[in-house]
Amino acid sequence: MIGRMSAIAGIGATEFSKDSGRSELRLATEAVRAALDDAGLRPGDVSGLVTFTMDSNAEIAVARELGMGELSFLSRIGYGGGAACAVVQQAVLAVTAGLADVVVCYRALNERSGRRFGQAFASPDVDSGWHHPMGLATPGAMVAMVAQRYLHDYGASTDDFGRVTVAARRHAATNPYAWFHGRPITLDEHRASRWITEPLRLLDCCQESDGAVALVVTSLARARDLARPPAVIAAAAQGSGPDQYVMTSYYRDDVAALPEMGVVARQLWGQSGYGPEDVRTAVLYDHFTPYVLMQLEELGFCGRGEARHLIAGGGIELGGRLPVNPHGGQLGEAYIHGMNGIAEAVRQVRGTAVNQVPGDGPVLVTAGTGVPTSGLILAAA
């Protein structure tokens, strides 16, 4: 088992913006250096690098810029934001197998000033050929198809989606690192925002951001001797469901479900020994609000179709039953493909978050939904 064998020892990030004004490689370099500084390590200590297949920065390029020496572990994970926690799992596997001592996971992107994922584009991918030409060509539209069925199956309303954004923006409002710092919204503002793809409004969609995040993973034993208290990786899991597609898993019986997150959840609880009732706060991947509701259900925080009751009355806000995304999430802080959420989970474990959730329970983090995904449970040593 890999649970509690390793830890996140350092986190680093650039500022989060709409136009970084510099290359993605420079963003990656800055974030990795910051993460190493945070851990009290030097570039020469690094023996492994892991990132997303979508990342434009070669591991060897990052290594060159930082003057790293020899590397013994290089790996990438696919499926967009679904990779976020899986890159950490790769690092855990390398560290626990003895293939590398210190592994840095990074993701750097100029997603607002460079290629914007939300726009339609011609893809040569065979699967997308069943959707893009038919006009279903953006992530928002692909999620909207699931969201419409979710509303129909469970009697939820678009206000329930809106409450997710209201919570995220409330949390971002008191996070100085968040793009939407100082800018909370009301449910009426969600209702008034324009349609992107019905039933999704603009305020159901995460931001587009420029920035980078890096995480330093090492063995728990080594982490105990480093600068920061270790965020123990109590569980790290990846998951893909039956008849899985990227954003368009419309061909299995239940469209309004995320069975791939169920695969992740079962492993997270199994590896860590925790259950949903133990979780202090959850950092749930929030590129689109409906998937936050569906994740709450797949992870077992409530029954199927009951997430709207959990989020009603501020249930996922600070002080609620299960505070979700205390940093503001990708709706409120920034869209760094889920990696900024892992950094937030580390801060929550350390007790250094700007919106610190009290208690000593573990923190759950998830990665991109609607795609093969991943998750982590982090806990104090």
Place this chain on the structure above:
Amino acid sequence: MITETAQRLKEAGETEPRAGRDPVNLPMIRTWLEAMGDANPAYERDRLAPPAMIQVWTMRGLGTVTPDDPLQVMSTVLEDAGYTAVVATDSEQNYHRYLRLGEEITVRSRLESVTGPKRTALGEGWFVTTVSTWFAGGEAVADMRFRILRYRPEPRGERPDVAPLRPVVTPDTAFFWAGVEAGELRIQRCGECRTLRHPPGPACPACGATKPEYAVASGTGRVHSFVVHHHPPIPGRRAPFVVALVDLTEGVRMIAEFRGPRPAIGDPVRVFFDDGLPVWRPDQPVLPTWELTATPTLIISTALATRDFQNVHHDRDAAVRLGGRDIFLNILSTTGLVQRYVTDWAGPEAVVHSIAIRLGTPCHAYDTLTFTGQVVEAGVVEVVGRTAAGVHVTGTVRVSS
């Protein structure tokens, strides 16, 4: 100047009644029916005018100026400001009753809105919307909301054309797209265990065989889910549009655009094929396809039969100078052809209550114009007229028999 004039005209409200030049008369009706190729015998038999002729009765002749007409005043102001080219974009006509031979017709118009300047596919321009009401004696017999675009023509090739997203055809999927070309909706079927599957692939997930065959689907199904896409722009499509996930009767699901009134989950749909793609429609009767060639004779004779003397409808040099490829159909004629398409199907006893159309790509001389239509609910027919260059007209016709 543009907004000031628009404001003044809007405040002026409805114009005084302006009389048509001739009473409703058989010679003009016959000329119109001949030009449209409309053989419906009911008009002459019952001494009635085709409803789509309503605008014709009060068209100005060649060179007549009506200084208080809001559309004409706005057009002059915009032309002086450099917006030299004009296309009609929308016409929504409601017919309270058919006009009878000998009736004297008047029209009153008001300016509803002037919006711009806007970036359009043709160039920068202003949309001018007017509302007209026709009277016979004191009785309102028809009304119309009419929109034109006055624009600065842009030389072709300045704008990068964004190509529509095309299917990805591989050896595993080619049978499906060949089916679309053949007008069939094909579902992959395992050659061993006969399991149906969509989207297709090289192997059968049920039995493992790599012997894919296909079945031809009935083309019917029910909406499992749908979205209404507004933003961002999708190449080749005009938002908002609907995409639906459909449970086919055969038991597999499939994504395609849905055309028709906003659907609900569970609604029955039927497939048809357009532009190399499957498209869902409400499962309602379909009109036979009508194909006609827009000969110069058709374009010019219908323009004159509708008393539209704009040079772009009969003078090729003028049309080209104003940025067109050739002369093109005027909106009154497109309205007439839409009416003919629906009444040819509905029969001579049908009564047309309204025709609302929106124009897209112009229908130029020598284009083949293909009409398709479908009943979307009782008494409501949706019509699409397409040329090789794209959708020329989409329209909704209300009709009773």
